[in-house]
Amino acid sequence: MTKKYRINIINGEEPIIYLPHEFAKNEFTKIAFGTLSLEAKFSPAKIDGENTLTISHGLAKALKIPMDSGPLHVFVQEKILYIGPLVGIFTSGFTPYEIRPIGERSAFFSKLLSVDKPIGALVFVFGEQHINWEQGTIQGLFHMQDEWKKLEVPFPNVIYDRLPNRRSEQNPHVKKVKEKLQAQYLIPWYNPGFFNKLDIYERLVSDKNVAHYLPETFPFTSLSMIERMLSDYGHVFIKPIHGSLGLGVHQIVFDKEEGHYYIRYRNKEHQNKLLKFRSLESLFNYVFQKQNLSNFLVQQGINLIRIENRLLDFRVHTNKDDQGNWQVTAIAAKLAGVGSVTTHINNGGTIKLIDEIFPQIDEKEEIIQKFSEAALQLSKSLEQQIEGIIGEIGFDLGIDNTGKIWLFEANSKPGRSIFKHPHLKKFEYLTRKLSLAFAVFLTKKAIEQPEEILK
Structure with a gap:
């Protein structure tokens, strides 16, 4: 793995950099920061400072290196010395306010950027409006000394996609920016795109290594199909194919x-409803009369373990680390609110620790091992089958009464509601840290083996 070096900027306009003695045998002609490379003079350090790169003010200014940079990694390829990585987080929803430049998400982004020094990266947030295509620069938003600063930097080594929703992702201007930065500038872009539930199911079910985790799932086609599934499983879930946050989920x-059909769902007034019908046709005519059913899927109901007769499922986060390996970074239980069809907090759900659900040590360790094994297998399978570079996934998993693990959903941009639990703070930090540490791995790969990243 690459080492981190402190960046020491000294007075002087000559483009010169003083290197530690470990680089004495290298013959460099250029130095690069982000996607900008310049010719420079390379000299051995007069005093071999421990892990320090000393750069003249003139060179640092020309490279657009912010003065408050923390330790950064060094990558060597041929006769170019790369320092970085410079990581751009691409998003939307910016405001004109200096204190909250990204609106309500400003606090989240400030926390995310706070891990850049520990991992040895320089990280900023930007949107399409911050790009100067002619100059090849970005007016990036940095969070330094507890405040937001806008600084001009070169195009980054890698880009982390944090678009907030599907609507922003489908914006034609946003799509054009993504295509241009990837195709013309060859910048690796990770975590692109929200998952389509049906597409994910169809990809995973074709993989014999993970197919056994999947409940039977189909696009909505007819009531007779639902009748058949109700006969087989007793209950089914109707879900929007492009849904999130548990919105639009119905349980039948x-x-x-009795020969009756019951439906449980949350209405537009945020009330949990439980209704009874004599026929499936009358149920659909009443509940789904104004909805396009081609936008829904039907999923097998599972008899999950419950607590106090309340639905229970689990969120498992996985992240790629600075070695490019998948890690399980967080596991938590989610307990549904009374009368709720989902476990989401906005539907009255609560977060529980695994210890609270499984107080027996042996049982807890077995469950954690089962979840970890499932999440890692699913992560690797998705990585192989999804276009683009995936760096993190949030899985919604369940356990049935026989102890079998089931996958209900995979999220490419997982929510962070489980981290509201005070005892999950260290895991929240780990997910933030690894989501950016992966950028170090990608930068190294893009410099040394670009064909592996850009294939």
């Missing part, structure tokens, strides 16, 4: 003794 239950 068939009571064989």
Whole structure:
């Protein structure tokens, strides 16, 4: 792995850099920061400072290196010395306010950027409006000394996609920016795109290594299909293919003794509803009368373990680290609110620690091992089958009454609601740290083996 070096900027306009003695045998002609490279003079350090690169003010200014840079990595390829990585976080929803330049998400981004010094990167936030295509620069938003600063920097080594929703992702201007930076500037872009539930199911079900985690799932086609699934499983879930946050999820239950159909869902007034119908047709005519059913999928109901007769599932986060390997970074339980069809906090759900659900040490360790094994297998399978570079995934998993693990959903931009639990703070930090540490790995790969990244 590459080492981190302190960046020491000294007076002087001559483009010169003083290198530690470990680089004495290298013959450099250029220095690069982000996607900008310049010719420079390379000299051995007069006093071999421990892990320090000393750069003249003139060279640092020409490279547009911010004065408050922390330790950075050094990458060597042929006769170019790369320092970085410079990481751009691409998003939307900017405001004209200096204190909250990204609106309500400003606090999240300030926390995300706070891990840049520990991982040895320089990280900023930007949108399409901050790009100067002619100059090849970006007016990036940096969070330094507890305040937001806008600084001009070169195009970054890698870009981390943090677009907030599908609507912003489908914006034609945003799509054009993504295509241009990837195709023309060959900048690796990770975590692109929100997952389509049905597409993810169809990809995973074709992989025999993970297919057993998947409940039977189909696009909505007819009531007869739902009747068949209700006969097989007793209950099914109707979900929007492009949904998130548990919005639009309906549970349909068939009571064989009564011959009645029950539906549980959350209405537009944020009320949990439980309704009874004599037929499936009357249920659909009443509940789904104004909805396009081609936008929904039907999923097998699972008899999950419950607590106090409340639905229970689990969120498992995985991240790629600075070696490019998948890690399980967080596991937490989610307990549904009373009468709720999902476990989301905005539907009245609560977060529980694994210890609270499984107080017996042996049982807890077995469950953690099962979840970890499933999440890592699923992460590797998705990575192989999804276009683009994936660096993090949030899985919604469940356990049925026999102890079998089930996958309900995979999220390419996982929410962070589980980290509101005070005892999950260290895991919240780990997910932030690794989501940016992965950029170090990508930068190294893009410099040394670009064909591996850009294929």
